[in-house]
Amino acid sequence: MRWKFRPEPPKETIERLVNELSVSTIIAKLLAQRGIETYQQAKDFFRPGWDQLHDPFLMKDMDKAVDRVDTALKKGENILVYGDYDVDGTSSVAMMFDYLSSRSEQIATYIPDRYTEGYGVSLAGIDYASDNEFSLIIALDCGIKAIEQVKYAEDQGIDFIICDHHLPGNQLPDAVAVLDPKRGDCDYPYKELCGCGVGFKLIQALEQREERPKSHLSPYLDLVATAIGADIVPLTGENRNLMALGIQQIMNNPRPGIKAVQIKAGRTVSSVSDVVFLLAPRINAAGRMKHGNEAVRLLTSTDMDAALQCAEEIEQFNKDRKETDKEISLQALDQIEELGEQQRATTVVFDPNWHKGVIGIVASRLIETYYRPTVVFTQSGDKLAASVRSVKGFDVHHALEQCADLMVQFGGHKYAAGLTLDPKNYQAFKERFEKVVSESITEESMEPELLIDELIHLGDISPKFYRILKQFAPFGPSNGRPVFVSDNLRLNNPARQVGADRSHLKLSVRQTNSDPIEGIGFGLGDKLELASSETGFQAVFSLDENHWNGQTSLQLKFKDIKAL
The missing domain is CATH 3.90.1640.30 (inorganic pyrophosphatase (n-terminal core))
Structure with a gap:
């Protein structure tokens, strides 16, 4: 994954928030990154409610x-x-x-x-x-x-x-x-x-x-x-x-x-x-x-x-849906490999027997393996129907507009859409869509991006700091849980792989002049050797609470780990 820092807010905005809100520089910067520039905006942000709904x-x-x-x-x-x-x-x-x-x-x-x-x-x-x-x-x-x-x-x-x-x-x-x-x-x-x-x-x-x-x-x-x-x-x-x-x-x-x-x-x-x-x-x-x-x-x-x-x-419908989308996702991945299309700028796959109700989920699943704009087709009466999903920074709706003459209809958003077309136009659409995307997509959009809010020292993490971060909720798109990076991390205890398939990584880390803090990296089990390096490592993480045996403690939720 490509690590990228959010744009640096103006220093005067950060300083003003520090003074007016009596918060740390880190908190002020996190607020400024979310478009909060004044005391009143901060008050509204921390106290969402009825009064802030528009007429x-x-x-x-x-x-x-x-x-x-x-x-x-x-x-x-x-x-x-x-x-x-x-x-x-x-x-x-x-x-x-x-x-x-x-x-x-x-x-x-x-x-x-x-x-x-x-x-x-x-x-x-x-x-x-x-x-x-x-x-x-x-x-x-x-x-x-x-x-x-x-x-x-x-x-x-x-x-x-x-x-x-x-x-x-x-x-x-x-x-x-x-x-x-x-x-x-x-x-x-x-x-x-x-x-x-x-x-x-x-x-x-x-x-x-x-x-x-x-x-x-x-x-x-x-x-x-x-x-x-x-x-x-x-x-x-x-x-x-x-x-x-x-x-x-x-x-x-x-x-x-x-x-x-x-x-x-x-x-x-x-x-x-x-x-x-x-x-x-x-x-x-x-x-x-x-x-x-x-x-x-x-x-x-x-x-x-x-x-x-x-x-x-x-x-029960949901259980059936899970089984169906898993099965179709595997079939779609096999199709990509059989056709030798691993290196294309797009994924466009089709099977007349795929369940129309899950092809949108399948498109999202395929992006987890091949990070690129994806279209999954199935048969729908005498037409083909498709769900479209995109990657960050690429407007797939705009790309579809350039294929409009090949489709019966289409609609949606920048990152997700649906369309129907006549079967005779499938191959022409597949090639046109590939051409449009390959000529307009940037290299950055072809690589998953991990957006980082701030470099932080573990010593800055405290219960008070976390209580303030919790007030940034509710979290979601464009107001994500704050993401931090720390350098020169070392293990406090040996790291270990956990989970039924040992795919997760359990760590206790420390920094110079910091207390150790526990952390978990879901899906990072293959980083065990890297994390165990005597020279240390750097990691991207968010903060969370761990509830265990009636005890609550702060923990790091690792998103990625790299060598120094």
Whole structure:
């Protein structure tokens, strides 16, 4: 891995924070690296909460959306809540259904089938709305490119409100309201909301119009936090505030479905990491292995027994998903080797029998071995469907735009996307994508990067220092757990390989004028000899707490080790 220090903040900013906050230079520098430059910004950063949420009416078309929903509620219109089948989409649908159901009985949900309808707003979904006399569709986490679908709905007398966060195309759908902070003409101050976050702003606006207190919004925050964690959006600004509030809700008063998932998993949620690795994969597994409706049923359950039954089924879906993605990942790696494509700038693989529900996970797995933009295809009806994942610093959405003539459709983000194409265009796409990427990707983007916040001496690590670092949470993309590097480390006791396959490394290290401190390096078992060198070594690590036999102590979580 390539070690890289974060850019050095201006010295005057660091000095000002040291003086105004009475913190150490290291803490001040960590804050400045995260864009915190003043006392007030630091106060807001350390105390995330309701007061820091933006006025929802700053979002373009919010007034139109609220007016249309109010009209529908007052007239008793049938409203269909439509969303994608991933965590962001199903959480959004569950949230909006819960809210609107508290104000009307004329509310229903629709999640498209991953296999027969595919991603986004489908004509089948609009036909369902027409057949069942729905006059308003609220689309969540999708719809920003649904030009033809919205026109098709309009022809049948159905209005659309779109709550999306994906990048718009050159033209917006002709909907009653298009809520998307990434619209070029939208001045909303925070651009990185997930789909559920945009839906939450609509609910906030509806409640604000009714002059209800913000506390009425608390029951929806567990879903917002789950969607934020699952969708890997930046944990900055409003997202960080919503996540902090959402984790409090999950810990103190979660909805039955989220409580049931924790019970069946045998673990509780208390951090972003728990949201990402415990809640999100299980909720996602429903849409991957069966149907997104199963996730909505879980998340909207009001009866604990029913929620536990749903959670048990979803636990099994998740186990099946793990086995399936592991098997396909191995097959894909074999395919790369058989075709002799280890040295390409991209990975593009295809098998008609691969499970469509896990190809996104497989793409991420392949990047762990071949660190480069990756596309995994499978058969989907008479078309090929693919999930796309990128590497840090490379805009895969922009690369796909240069292959647009070869695809039926595509959409997504800078680092993740989906697409469909005709089978006859597979080879042409594979070569075009390789050409586009190889001509534009930098050498740095082809090598995993380990971003370091600061050089630190072990003597600077203390319980007080760690207590302050904990207040940087919730951690996530763009607000990662601080990462440090230390030089001239030596073993206090012999290092040892641990774990069933001896793949982890257990260390006790010291520096001149420092007390020894324990550490663990997951996946670093092969560094045993290097760490045992008499000349010492340098290491990159974060700080964590180790709980053992009722005792709590600080420990280093090693990320990489190199010789001096």
